[in-house]
Amino acid sequence: MLVLTRKLNESIMIGNDIEITVLAVEGEQIKLGIQAPKHVDIHRKEVYLSIQQENNQALNTEVNTLTNLSEFFRKK
Structure with a gap:
């Protein structure tokens, strides 16, 4: 630092x-x-970390949804 x-x-x-x-x-x-x-994003650190956490949760939700859809169509 x-x-x-x-x-x-x-x-x-x-x-x-x-x-x-x-x-x-x-x-x-x-x-x-x-x-x-x-074009440069400026956030307080706690806001930045919150945004990163929400983005990671959204990404995990998308992966789970795609996995569930894939399993659904595989069963048919």
């Missing part, structure tokens, strides 16, 4: 087109501004 120290209104760059700026520091909270191309 890369650890960087930034002050208020200072930024870091990720690649050529993603900029993260420290907008405010209030107690233990830090507000970040992120400028990135529209």
Whole structure:
């Protein structure tokens, strides 16, 4: 993990087109501004993990459905 120290209104760059700026520091909270191309998805980690879990559940449901259909037609 890369650890960087930034002050208020200072930024870091990720690649050529993603900029993260420290907008405010209030107690233990830090507000970040992120400028990135529209095609880049940006989520809080807990939201990202939730999306991944839902996608995996949907994939497993599809596989189970296809397996059940395959067994159904095999019996006929």
